[in-house]
Amino acid sequence: MPRTPQSIAERRAAYAAELAQGTGRFHEPRRDDCPWCGSRRLRTRLRTSDLVQRKPGTFVVDECGDCAHAFQNPRLTAEGLAFYHRDLRDLRDLREDAIEGLAVRLLGARGSRGRHRAAARAMLPYTEPESWLDVGTGHGHFPAVAKEVHPYTAFDGLDATRRVAKARAAGRVEEAHRGRLTDSRIAERLRSRYDVVSMFHHLEHTRDPREELRAAMVVLRPGGHLLVEVPDPDCAFGALLGKWWVSYGQPRHLHLMPLPNLLGELEALGCAIVATDRREPHIPYDLAGALALALGHALPDLDAPWRPAPPTPLQRTLHTALTRASNPLLATTSVLDHALAPLFRRTRFSNAYRIIARR
Numbered sequence: 001m002p003r004t005p006q007s008i009a010e011r012r013a014a015y016a017a018e019l020a021q022g023t024g025r026f027h028e029p030r031r032d033d034c035p036w037c038g039s040r041r042l043r044t045r046l047r048t049s050d051l052v053q054r055k056p057g058t059f060v061v062d063e064c065g066d067c068a069h070a071f072q073n074p075r076l077t078a079e080g081l082a083f084y085h086r087d088l089r090d091l092r093d094l095r096e097d098a099i100e101g102l103a104v105r106l107l108g109a110r111g112s113r114g115r116h117r118a119a120a121r122a123m124l125p126y127t128e129p130e131s132w133l134d135v136g137t138g139h140g141h142f143p144a145v146a147k148e149v150h151p152y153t154a155f156d157g158l159d160a161t162r163r164v165a166k167a168r169a170a171g172r173v174e175e176a177h178r179g180r181l182t183d184s185r186i187a188e189r190l191r192s193r194y195d196v197v198s199m200f201h202h203l204e205h206t207r208d209p210r211e212e213l214r215a216a217m218v219v220l221r222p223g224g225h226l227l228v229e230v231p232d233p234d235c236a237f238g239a240l241l242g243k244w245w246v247s248y249g250q251p252r253h254l255h256l257m258p259l260p261n262l263l264g265e266l267e268a269l270g271c272a273i274v275a276t277d278r279r280e281p282h283i284p285y286d287l288a289g290a291l292a293l294a295l296g297h298a299l300p301d302l303d304a305p306w307r308p309a310p311p312t313p314l315q316r317t318l319h320t321a322l323t324r325a326s327n328p329l330l331a332t333t334s335v336l337d338h339a340l341a342p343l344f345r346r347t348r349f350s351n352a353y354r355i356i357a358r359r
Contacts, residue, residue: 011305018083019306023057026080030073034064035208036261041065042073048243048250051293055084055306059250063233070233070256075207084251087304113145118280119200119229119354120146126274126356127225129153129195135181135216136160136202140167156194158186181215182208190219198227201352203262204253210265217269220359226271228355229281233258236348237286246289247351259353271357281352284341288334295326 033040046061062073076084119142123129129150134143137157147155157164157173160180168176179186197216203209216226231247233256238245247253263273299319303310311319344350 008303008305008310012307012310015306016308019056023080026057026076026083027074028077031075034067034069035071035255036069036210036257037064037067039064039066045070046243046248046250048248050084050251051243051297053084053087053304053306054297057084057251061248061250061256067261068233068258069261072251072254075254076251081252087306113141115283116142116145117149119198119227120149122275122277122280122354122356123196123225123227124149126358127195129225131156131194132196132198133158133177133190133194133219134173135197135199135212136205137167137173138163140164140170140172142198142200143167144170144172153196181219182206182211187215187218192219192221194219195221195224196227197224200227200229201231203228203230203257204249204255207254209255209257209262213265213269217271217359222359224359225274226266226355226357226359228262228357229352230262231256232278232351232353234348235286235351237290237351241286241290244290244293246285246293259355262355266355266357271359273355273357275354275356277354278350278352279345281354282341282345282350283352284337284344285334286344286349286351287337288330291330291333295323295330299323 032042034042042062042064044060045063046059048059048061050057050059060073061070063070130152131154132143132146132150133156134140134146135158137143137159138161140155140157140163143155143157147153154174155172156175156177157167158177158179158181159167160178162178164173164176164178167173177186177190181187197220199212199216203212206212213226220226231249231253235245235247238247243250247256259276259278263276266273299322302319
């Protein structure tokens with residue numbers, strides 16, 4: 001529902017009061033060692049702003065010189081994560097020709113029906129699961145599609161937001177668990193209940209990916225399978241596009257883990273690696289995503305409560321005109337992404353990978 005001018009004004013006043021305290025409080029102290037291996041050989045890989053919402057703040061991604069783990073440094077606090085996650089839904093709901101809304105929708109492109117079906121089919125050679133837990137399930141769209149591939153499987157969902165309750169009400173999951181898998185109460189309640197646990201583009205958002213993997217081992221039955229998909233920090237687009245690479249996802253992505261690191265951690269947890277794949281998980285959105293982010297950054301501001309003042313009539317007119325003028329270019333770039341996807345999937349331009357491991 002569109003906001004009234006009064007509600008915009010009220011929210012702008014609330015944001016002004018919040019931002020008057022500065023954004024430094026949203027960050028933890030900067031660390032001088034790698035959270036994955038403890039090495040102190042760090043280099044700055046990226047320095048950027050919030051390119052999607054354009055909220056104030058600067059974010060740094062450091063990379064370890066020994067294990068190549070990339071991580072946000074300094075990391076956002078829980079309060080900071082809440083601040084920068086807030087209002088994303090408003091941007092997603094903008095009209096289809098709004099660049100800002102397009103950028104957010106591209107971030108969610110990993111959730112298409114075809115991708116869900118392909119991920120569900122990836123498990124067919126390894127198990128016939130009776131029970132499956134989808135971690136970070138959101139509205140439960142993956143379980144709804146996966147049920148078509150695994151009709152005799154009971155799908156449950158876990159999410160930190162109330163969206164999982166809506167997924168249960170819509171019949172997309174049989175049981176809805178609200179919270180985090182790392183919550184010991186949840187993990188104990190679900191101990192050894194599942195034949196499959198899936199995490200699709202979930203680990204990069206978590207404060208401690210290793211803790212998430214350990215918790216997954218708790219809820220898996222012996223012989224159960226873990227299915228993980230994450231962005232690939234080794235993707236060549238990261239170096240080519242720099243801060244405009246969608247998978248950097250700042251400030252919401254806290255970790256970018258190279259494939260060998262996750263494989264090593266899973267093996268240390270006693271898992272057998274049964275499959276890895278850099279081809280099928282590739283998401284064809286790198287070029288269109290970079291263009292959408294760059295155009296959104298260059299366009300005059302849309303109205304937003306965290307911006308000091310509403311746009312002038314001239315700025316609104318320019319924003320609308322430039323957005324409409326850029327639509328053909330964005331459409332062409334998206335077509336190019338999909339046309340080149342078969343090639344990119346077979347090269348270092350693949351932007352994601354999948355692991356299937358057996359406990």
